[in-house]
Amino acid sequence: MLRRWYVAIPALLLTLAGSYGVYKSIPPQYQSSAVLSLTVPISGPSTLGDPRDRVMEANxxxxxxxxxxxxAEVLVQILGAEDTMIKLGARPHGETTYEVNNGSPNPELLFSQPFVLIEGKSSDPRAAKEIVQRVTQRARVELDKRQAQLKAPPTTYIIMTEILEPTDAVALRNDAMRYTAAVLLLGALASVAAAFVAESVAAALRRRRRDRSDAAASAPVNEPVLQR
Structure with missing residues (x-):
């Protein structure tokens, strides 16, 4: 590396320039979050139906x-469906998207807690927050819709509370830093490889010149023939 500094240093400079270009070329991602909690109404999960029949109606x-x-898991599945995402103006791999879970991405912990966590991402901070707001509103609609389909008494409807309202979007640079680090690593390896290749080529040329010199030195000298 020291002997071939004139190869390694330009390669390192090109690596720094390339990684800077990669860092600037990747737009920053913004993230907004919200947390919803499901609770049982104060009146309880059941209510008295027709007083004459004295029958309790339950949710x-x-x-x-x-x-x-x-x-909560049902809502996670509904809100995370691709059709729902498209209706809300998001796509799984689009510029603006969101993720929904119930507090744990592990499918073995589906019944861990009655929470619905929403995370929206976009290259536009306003779009990131707006998609979280739309998902939150859709969660309420879907919850009431499912309870109405099951003919649950309105007084027993599950209460959805915003523990964390949609937050202002914050910038995420994880992707940019990850790609930049990858370019730096590959560039550094390429610089080392270029220096070693240059040294190998130079060594091969030196050996070839030395072999030619040795061959010329060991060649027999033709003495002049005297004519009578």
Whole structure:
């Protein structure tokens, strides 16, 4: 590397310039978040129906263990479906997208807690926050829709509370830093490889010149022939 500094240094400079270009070429991503919580209404999961029949009417979503957790998972599946994303103005790999989970991406922990976590990402900070707001509103619509389909009494409807309202979008540079680090690493390896290649070529040329010199020195000298 020291002997071939005139090869290694330009290669390193090109690497720095290329990594800077990569860093600037990747637009920053902005992220906004919201957290929703599902709770049982104060009146409880059931209510008295017709007083003459004295029959209790219950919310089917709360009529079994882990009802709130199951409802949260249902909402996660509905909101995370591709059709729902398109209707809300997002795409799985588009410029503006979002992710929904119930607090854990591990499918073995589906019943961990009755939360719905929403994260929106976009190259535009306003779009990132707006997509989270739309998903939050859609979550309320879907929850009421499912309970109405099950003919649950309105007084037993599950309450959705915004524990964390859609936050202002913050810049994320993870992708840019990751790609920049990859370019720096590859460029550094290429610089070292270029220096070694230059040294190998120079060594091969030196050996060839030395072999030619040795061959010329060991060649027999033709003495002049005297004519009578």
């Amino acid at each position: 089917p979503l709360l009529n079994f263990n882990y009802g709130l957790n199951m409802t």
